Amino acid sequence: MTEFEKLKRAHMYIAKLADGIDPLTDDALPDDTLLNNVRLARCFFYVSGVLEKVIANGGEIGGSRRTAQDFSITADELAQIRPAQDAVGITQLCALISAVRPDRKKLGYGVVTEWLAGQGFLRSEIVRDKKRRRVTSAGEQIGIFEQTRQGLNGEYLTILYNTAAQQFVIDHLPVMLAEKGLGDEAQNADE
Numbered sequence: 630m631t632e633f634e635k636l637k638r639a640h641m642y643i644a645k646l647a648d649g650i651d652p653l654t655d656d657a658l659p660d661d662t663l664l665n666n667v668r669l670a671r672c673f674f675y676v677s678g679v680l681e682k683v684i685a686n687g688g689e690i691g692g693s694r695r696t697a698q699d700f701s702i703t704a705d706e707l708a709q710i711r712p713a714q715d716a717v718g719i720t721q722l723c724a725l726i727s728a729v730r731p732d733r734k735k736l737g738y739g740v741v742t743e744w745l746a747g748q749g750f751l752r753s754e755i756v757r758d759k760k761r762r763r764v765t766s767a768g769e770q771i772g773i774f775e776q777t778r779q780g781l782n783g784e785y786l787t788i789l790y791n792t793a794a795q796q797f798v799i800d801h802l803p804v805m806l807a808e809k810g811l812g813d814e815a816q817n818a819d820e
Contacts, residue, residue, distance in 0.1 A: 632688065633688045635682055636683065636688055640680035640684055643680060643820075644673075644675050646670075647677050648717070648721055649665055649718075649787060660779035661781070665778055665780040666782055667782050667785040672677075681737065685734055698795070700740070701733075702726075707729075709729045712792045714792060716789040717795065718790070719741060720787065722790050723735065723736045723800060724807060727765070740805055740809055742762060745773070748766060751764060751765065751788075751811040752765050753772070763786075763788075771794050772792070773789070773794045774791065811818055
């Protein structure tokens with residue numbers, strides 16, 4: 630296994646831990662496990678984001694040679710994406726979408742969550758001086774929901790996307806990318 634492959638595997642493990650998933654079995658972590666501690670979950674999300682940037686930079690630590698504009702997907706690749714049967718977090722959903730292009734830039738979850746917020750499916754609120762996404766009633770109608778989990782330091786919320794919500798995101802991905810100035814390949818493939 631190359632160093633870059635190890636880096637990608639480490640990112641996958643950390644992203645799953647951040648979403649409260651055992652990376653070895655893909656089962657939900659028990660509520661009473663130390664790994665479901667809200668402070669650790671925040672740390673996992675942070676480290677996942679750092680690793681995502683390093684991967685996007687070709688495994689190099691430092692300034693990025695790539696930008697969000699590097700993500701694109703063709704109509705044929707888009708047609709290959711199938712939602713997971715179980716509800717997943719946004720990191721897993723973006724990994725599912727990106728899996729059709731393993732050799733290219735991954736879809737960052739910010740592209741999806743910013744678009745969903747702009748359409749009224751998610752909203753932001755400030756909790757303890759930190760911005761946090763919450764699900765709106767419109768988001769609930771398309772299958773996005775919040776789940777309360779119990780960590781060692783108390784309860785915390787995680788946002789999950791059921792199969793219908795995953796399909797909604799997949800179906801609207803060309804619009805999301807177009808609004809960000811991304812995804813020209815999918816539009817060109819349709820012409």
